[in-house]
Amino acid sequence: MTNNRETGTHRVLILGAGYAGMAAAIQLAARGKRREDVQVTLVNAQERFTERLRLHMSATGQRVAELSIPELLEGTGARFVRGWVTAVDADAKLVRIDDDRVLHYDTLVYGLGSVADTAAVPGVEDHAYTLNNVQDAELLADRLGRLGRGTVVVGGSGLTGVESAAEIAERYPELDVVLLGRQEPGAAMSPRPRAYLRAALARLGVRVLSEVEVVKVLPDAVELAGGELVAADAVLWTSGTRVSPLAAAAGLTVDERGRVVTDAALRSVSHLDVYAVGDAAAIRQGYGVMHGTCQGGMPTGVHAAVSIVRTLDGRRPKAFRFGYYHTPVSLGRHDAVVQFTHPDDSPRRVYLTGRMAARYKETVTASPWPTYGRMKKLPASGAFWPRGGRFTRVRGAR
Template identity: 40%
Template sequence: MTNIVVIGAGYAGLTTATRLAKRTAAKVTLVNAAPDFVERVRLHQLSAGEQLRPTPLAESVRGKGIDLVIGRVRAIDPAGKQIDVDGRTIGYDTLVYALGSVADDHGVPGVAENAVPVGGLADAVKLLKLLPAKGTVTIVGAGLTAIETATELAETHPGLHIRMVAGHAPGSRLSDNARTHLGRVFRRLGIEVRAGARVAKVLADSVVLTDGDELPTDLTVWATGFGVPRLAAEAGIRTDHSGRIVVDETQRSVSHPDIYAVGDSALVRVNGEELRMACATGIPMGTYAVKAIAARLGGHEPRPFTYRYYTQCISLGRKDGLIQVVDAMDRPQRTVVTGRLAALVKEGIVRGARWYANR
């Protein structure tokens, strides 16, 4: 019996494991560092104080014929076709690498000591714990995760002064209509934006910019994007500079054909463009990888992975949102949906992603 091991039970890994168990006769083992499925797309809600319902992975896999191992993968030995999980060796015929991503400090001094990153569950719990009752919270970054974090904090904690600091304006890759709505929401929530700024270092009570300006702050939140675990690179699997596994058009490692990669830790190109890190891309990668693995187990060559974008869905607190319609290559179009309707659509998508990965 073929032995398939999936490492990482986020959106992409769990989608892969549950469907591999349904669609193939292989023995499927799922390894994850933590016992619960973490809805990362809701972590800004948790950091603002909302209680999230945990989903134990044991429940997600119950009755599905998946062996669940809770433990941290410490190393991969591609030559020996085995992984080390907290000192225990687990062998594989096929490995699916789905370790996701973590906050990236981009090497800026003082971030590790003086800022709270936005990335994983522990970060969100820490942010909630350190959130001051009043004063200024400086969010560094202006991408979608930074926008979601800023608006969530501002809406839930109206007594706080939220300031966003970044090189570009929030939503600079969105359409004019979307940016107009963002501007309205930021004014309503009293969010200050300091664009065109680069952070040189973070101190305990200020953020120092490269132009010498020093912005006093009671808490700094680092939300400038994600990096990925280094395990694949350390194992000699071909990765890009950041550590994402380089895959072919069937999600298979270009250096190790018995390893597939899905989700944030896979470097996937469609029509020459890299897919962005998102559960919106990770879940389809997982669904596709199952088809590719099943096809090869059946002695067939799978059709290449295809993907097209439809929307970017951004929450702006619990009562507002922004659905940006995009073309197949993720370029924003004029159409946007805003307000409560957009918030409802976004909530539906988030629930749908959790349901799909767990089913």
């Protein structure tokens, strides 16, 4: 790797302070404390860290901790820059922030993540709420708090849709909550936890419509493929995600969804000085391409940091290996279901339900913060991420 000719410093620029980007920044800064030739800069559009695992709580008016990115970075030596990334020039090795600022890099970590896909279905952009950030969640919370009575439609029966529908139904029992999706909620789970999930939704009064497709969102309803209208006083859209077009515009090789295609070490296959992490990356493992979750995002950030340090030390980066461990789903504040999985994310026979599962889910949701704290104090040989409430050493950290 080359350094900046003027200062002799290797500039690592990290775009996006989600779970993956934060892990990369803290891990890299912690491992580079003793060396003066590495400068770590983290860029994000806002100073508040978005706890995506708790957005369904914010959307129902519940108070959650306000986590400051500069405070999370405190003591690491990493620099924080607030601003919107508007362009990446992968050939000139520069990034434009808010159009009028330019940051140069020697190594780039691309972790701009994903947002709800509001473009695939007409009307979603204009008439539906999303859960991309805290501001989105607070807008929905304000709407729900003013509804009194009415119908809330949650579009998308994936995990975000299920958690949101359950949270809304529990918090606002006077509202009718309808969960729409192409698949049955919990479709990837084994039969018993899937049945428990469905029974929990029924107890909360959530009406589930499976194997349906929303073709249009109207100001007061959603239209299904068969022409049926489902009345809605508010629509929350959780079906599908999209990534920023910046990677494709920069000339990085991307897949059909616009995610950066990586090699085994998480480097862009077209630009080896660019690492891609989290939802922004198309990372292939033996079982297929990883899907975006905090569970997988943090390890990608850690691995990118470790790989950068190895390369700076003149060693080859090692291949990234990741296996899934669990699928925890909250069903309100005191209920949940946890499906333990094989590394390829297929369900095991083991699962948890009820209050024990809710406590487990809360442990998992809270686990990034002690993990980040441990990263700040890492010895040169350590690297950890949370796994089932425990800390697991990264294979090939050294």
